[in-house]
Amino acid sequence: MSALVGSRVAALALAAGFAAALCAPARAAAVAEATGVATTGARSGAAAGATARGDPANGERIYGRCLACHALQYDRTGPRHCGLFGRKAGGVPGFDYSEAMKRSGIVWNAVTLDRFLANPLGTVPGTTMGYAGIADARERADLIAYLAKAKCGAAANQGR
Numbered sequence: 265m266s267a268l269v270g271s272r273v274a275a276l277a278l279a280a281g282f283a284a285a286l287c288a289p290a291r292a293a294a295v296a297e298a299t300g301v302a303t304t305g306a307r308s309g310a311a312a313g314a315t316a317r318g319d320p321a322n323g324e325r326i327y328g329r330c331l332a333c334h335a336l337q338y339d340r341t342g343p344r345h346c347g348l349f350g351r352k353a354g355g356v357p358g359f360d361y362s363e364a365m366k367r368s369g370i371v372w373n374a375v376t377l378d379r380f381l382a383n384p385l386g387t388v389p390g391t392t393m394g395y396a397g398i399a400d401a402r403e404r405a406d407l408i409a410y411l412a413k414a415k416c417g418a419a420a421n422q423g424r
């Protein structure tokens with residue numbers, strides 16, 4: 265049994281190492297595949313590709329859970345989410361972040377968001393984001409696909 269577990273871990277480490285050579289979205293997809301997160305059987309054909317990358321339309325629906333505290337275009341209890349990708353954690357000027365968030369050293373991308381959203385308090389201990397997180401990996405992938413499109417400015421969805 266332990267040998268089985270060991271080889272599974274080794275395979276994962278191998279896959280992760282291999283994936284590290286890829287760009288970030290490909291890495292997320294590869295890791296998701298390695299961990300069996302992307303169950304392509306559940307959706308068929310062309311939709312399977314969308315599953316690995318995340319489905320932004322479903323992500324918009326899931327973003328409803330964040331709207332209690334966030335908006336794309338303006339700060340609320342939490343900072344605005346437009347322009348999130350590539351931004352340093354704690355990077356919205358004028359927003360009153362926790363020291364923990366400002367010092368986290370995180371740059372937001374598909375990988376760091378996936379980790380944070382799975383367990384906000386565990387990933388950034390001391391964060392003032394009082395939210396338990398999203399346990400379902402596919403829901404996170406869909407939400408991240410939606411957030412990836414959240415650009416600032418007139419082209420973005422107003423108020424969402």
Ligand code: HEC
Nearest residue numbers: 329330333341342343353354361362365391392393394395
């Ligand atoms: C109960 C209110 C609340 C909810 C619900 C909430 N957040 Fe937050 N969020 C915050 C606060 C407050 C911060 C600032 C945290 C800090 O400074 O430690 C934050 C910070 C963040 C950050 C870091 C942003 C930055 O500029 O560095 C991300 C990313 C984020 N939230 C995503 C989400 C997503 C996605 C959801 C929905 C799944 C969500 N949050 C739900 C309150 C919330």
